[in-house]
Amino acid sequence: MAMNYRATGIGRTRTDYDKQYKEELATVTNVYISLDDMPENSLNASNTLYSEFETADYITKNANIYGAIQFRFGSSKDILEKNLDVALPLNKDTHNLPVIDETVYIRKVDGVLYYTRANYQNSPNFDSNPSVLSKTLKISSENDNSTGQSDISEIAASNIPNSVQKNDTSTNIRPGFNGKYFKRDLRIHQLSLREGDTIFQGRNGNSIRLSGYLHDNKDDGISYPAFIIRNGESATNKAKQIYDVVDEDINNDGSSIHITSGEYITPYTPTSANSTRYKFPSEAKGDQIIVNTDRLTLSTKGDDIFLISNRNLSIFANDTVSIDASSIDFTANDGNVRITAQANNDVIIAVEGGKVLLGADNSEGSVDANQMILGNKLISLIDRLIQAINLMTIATPSGPSAPGPIDKATFTGLANELKDCLSSTNYLV
DSSP states (O other), X not given: OOOOOGGGTOOOOOOXXXXXXXXXXXXXXXXXXXXXXXXXXXXXXXXXXXXXXXXXXXXXXXXGGTTOEEEEOGGGXXXXXXXXXXXXXXXXXXXXXXXXXXXXXXXXXXXXXXXXXOXXXXXXXOOOOHHHHHHHXXXXXXXXXXXXXXXXXXXXXXXXXXXXXXXXOOOBOOTTBSSSSOBOOTTOOEEOOOTTOEEEEOTTSEEEEEESOOSSOOTTOOOOOEEEEEESOOHHHHXXXXXXXXOOOTTTSSEEEXXXXXXXXXXXXXXXXXXXXXXXXXXXXXXXXXXXXXXXXOOOSSSOOOOOOSXXXXXXXXXXXXXXXXXXXXXOSSSOOOOXXXXXXXXXXXXXXXXXXXXXXXXXXXXXXXXXXXXXXXHHHHHHHHHXXXXXXXXXXXXXXXXXXXXXXXXXXXXXXXXXXXXXXXXXX
8 A cells, every 4th residue: 555654754746744833633543553554664684773784684574663553643634545644653652553444543643643543422432522432433324334424323323433535545444433343432431530549441341450549548648559450341340321430349350450458458257167266357457468350370481489478378178179290298387286177077188199198207217117907897807806716725734625615705795895996087198
C-alpha cells in the first residue's frame, strides 16, 4: 500500500498539516501492529548510521512505524486512506495502543507527529469521542457499500458505530469489532478511585493499582500503602451497568495479588476448609501479601525454595496434599510432631522394600534396630502354646500323667485375654 510517512522522515508530498499546532483530536483509522502491514524499509547498510552492520542484520520492513497509527482529522474526512498521515507513539517503551475508531491526541514535536490515547468515556475497553468520530468517519450498515455521506444517528445514540466503512474501500469491519480481532466489551469497567491513586488499566479487566486509602476510616488522613494487581474482572462486576465503576474483587476476579498494609482489612475468603487448630484470621490486616487464583505454581530451575514463618505455617486443602521428593525430613525443634486423621480416616505410612524406624535415628546405623512384633501373629502363637500346655502329658514312673496341668483353667483364662493386648487404632503390616 503506497503511503506517505511524514512521521518517519520518509518522502511526503502533501502539505495539508504543515500548519503549526500543538495538539488536536483525531480518529484512528489503522494501527500498525503487524510487520506484514508495514512498508519496505528504506534504510540499508549504506546508511552511515548502520554502516558497521550487514543489510541482512535488519528486517526488510520499516520497523520505525511499529505501533504507529494512521488517523483522520475532521478536515481530512474525504482524503483517501493511503494518503493519510502516520503518527508515532509518544513513548515506545510503554505502548498504550488505540484501536480503530478510538480518539487520540495528535501533537507535532520538531516536525514529527506523535499520538497519545484520549480517554473520553468511562470505559477502559473502548473509548471514543462521538463528536470527533462523527466528523471523521463514514458509518454504514454491514451490507451498505455506498461511498456517500453517512448517517451519524448510530453514533449520536450510542457513541459507538456498529460497523465502519472506510472512505476509500468497500470492506467493512465486522459489527462489534474495531480491528481484525479486537472486539468491544463495554462490560469491562473503570476501577473506583481513591484520592492520590495511581492506576494502570488494560482493556480486558487487568489492572494495577497503587493506593494508600483503601481502608475504611480515612478521617485521620493516614495512608497505608496498597499494591493491587488484578487479571480479569469478576462476572459479578461485569453484570453491573455500563460505565459504572467497580472495586477489585479478590475472591472472584480472574487472578489477584494484593500487597497491603496497616488498617486495610482484606476481604479475602479462603476457598478451602480451615483447620480445627489454625484458621485464617477474620481480620487480616497489616503488612501482607495474598495471592488468589485458580492455579498457582512456584518453581525454581537451579536452587532452593524457602518458606519461612515467624509463627505458624499452615497448609489448607480441600483435597490431597502431596509431597514427592527424593528425601523428606520433618524436625520439631520445640514441640511435638502431630499427625491426625479425623472422621475415622486412617494414617498410612507405607514403604516399598525399606524399613519404618521408630525411636532414635538409625539412618547412619548408630543404633541397633529391633524389629517390631506382629500382634496377631504373636497372639496366635501364644494361644497355640497355651492349647499345647493344656493338652500336655508328662511321663512318670507309674506311666503318663493325665492331660493338662492341674491349674488348666488359669491357662485357658489367659488365652481368652490375649486379644486385649491388640491396639484398636495402630497396625503393623
